[in-house]
Amino acid sequence: MSDHSTPIATIILAAGKGTRMKSSRHKVLHPVAGRPMIEHLLASVADLAPQKQVVVVGDGRDQLEAQLGDRAQTVLQEPQLGTGHAVQQAEDALRDFTGHVLILYGDVPFVSTDTMRAMIERLKEDDAADVAVLGFQPEDPLQYGRVIAENGRVTRMVEYKDASEAERACNLCNSGIMAVRGPALFDLLGKVGKENAQGEYYLTDIVNIANDEGRSCAVLTAATPDEVAGINSRAELAAAEARWQQARRTQAMADGATLVAPDTVFFAWDTVLGRDVTVEPNVVFGPGVSLADNVTIRAFSHLEGASLAEGVEIGPYARLRPGAVLEEGAKVGNFVEIKKATLGKGAKANHLSYLGDATIGAGANIGAGTITCNYDGYFKHQTVIGERAFIGSNSALIAPINIGADAIVGAGSAVSRDVADGELRMVRAEQLVKPGWADRFHDAMKKKKSMGDK
Known part of the structure; x- marks a missing residue:
């Protein structure tokens, strides 16, 4: 030897x-x-x-x-x-x-x-x-x-x-x-x-x-x-973190990423960034995140265990949890949380939604306030949404459930059975109208309040 x-x-x-x-x-x-x-x-x-x-x-x-x-x-x-x-x-x-x-x-x-x-x-x-x-x-x-x-x-x-x-x-x-x-x-x-x-x-x-x-x-x-440098205290741990983050930010920018406010972005040890990625202020990357080219992460977003394909845009205030997969051109907006779910090419969830244990087809549109009800207290269940489906605002999709391609779910629906391709599904109670009821209610309450003030 x-x-x-x-x-x-x-x-x-x-x-x-x-x-x-x-x-x-x-x-x-x-x-x-x-x-x-x-x-x-x-x-x-x-x-x-x-x-x-x-x-x-x-x-x-x-x-x-x-x-x-x-x-x-x-x-x-x-x-x-x-x-x-x-x-x-x-x-x-x-x-x-x-x-x-x-x-x-x-x-x-x-x-x-x-x-x-x-x-x-x-x-x-x-x-x-x-x-x-x-x-x-x-x-x-x-x-x-x-x-x-x-x-x-x-x-x-x-x-x-x-x-x-x-x-x-x-x-x-x-x-x-x-x-x-x-x-x-x-x-x-x-x-x-x-x-x-x-x-x-x-x-x-x-x-x-x-x-x-x-x-x-x-x-x-x-x-x-x-x-x-040794790490023997919480203060020294924080100092080591700060040094590591500063070096990683410098490397990210040298490799072709735009960090709008570098000191407010925090990376994990294994974060992967493509070229021409833009990261706005106050973004946190947990472990297991991979970004392709031309991805935009808007302010105050948190990502962990997520894979983002080219041209994806998320945030501000988006949360991607482990198992989140966003395919090319998908868009996730403010106050949207995604967990163990795939958002297909060009699909959108722009506002105030929770999408967990789900597969969402290309071009689907998820309306504000939509929730996949994936947990029954004992088990997690899958939601499958077809290509180009439109889910109206404030809908609850009660898994396990399949929503077909090109289907429409009317706003405010709680859907518990499968929806076929091209079908419209609305699940709403009949609206009850009582003319003049509100006026009489207000008059009675004002009278009651005035009696109590004496």
Whole structure:
């Protein structure tokens, strides 16, 4: 096997209690852009095709194992005695692994695949470094651990609390992320002690031990501090969301979408936009939305799990829920909600309607206030509306029901039986007229009120 085909393993640390989140949900399962933060990290890792993935867990183990399924092996860190101790818990899982090991953090979700790959590649260079450390240079180095380096070689790693004033003056900080040659990793970890300010086993000490043994340790620098930003609190989660959204908006516009007020549009991690899409202010995309070319999303609309074909227009104030499919040129207007329903080519639902569990034919017109009554309290039922059918305003279509092609349903109808092609169906009570009744009623009420005022 050549060095360039050396297998890769990942160790993701996710055993922290996450107390600053003040949440019953595991910290790394809190979402950014509608996707748990650890899933962002795993997606970047996947491009490296790792041979093994190990996640170190602690509190909330059951939640993480349910999320990960069989995609990674979990190992328990209990008690939690520092980052070096955490990585050591993966020793049995990687006992026979001889490739390169990437050490990552579940709450540092936006390390790019390119950065990960660069760290692995650094181990393959001529100086045969045993460890590659990822550093970063923040505007304010605060209390981060420092990486003391010369010409890309690490001479010393030091935690802030243990650093001298001269070392604290260095602005190359330690992200905690490393790539290590598999055979060296657990050998070095076995030599780590806890004689430090925190009384913990620091992962960073493997660098100092390697240097003392005459091994080579290298440092790479992250493209931006944001790439290695950890998320430990709700405020930091919101800040990460804001950074992600800003980058996605910029990308959307670069790819040919018009965002009228970019800062008010929120995307999900998997939103797909065609060219010449226009998105008005205050629009939210949940997961699973795909827009073809020349789609217009008017203000204050919310979309999730929806597919919109070319030339579709929705909103303002439209809500598309999972399973909404709008075919070419379909139109959905204000205060219309669509769930698990297909609106055919050129079909329209312009006002104040709920369309759920329905198939609506091409060119059909759904009048204001129309509701598909899809739920009987126990089961959901289907409504099928044919091509070019016209559904009058304020109609209730009681599923299961079929409305034929070119049929007309009169306004105000509650339709509970199928309507044939080309048929007119009106379901209304006979109008009752009582001349003068309202005048007599008003006179009587006014008289009664005046008596009560005395």
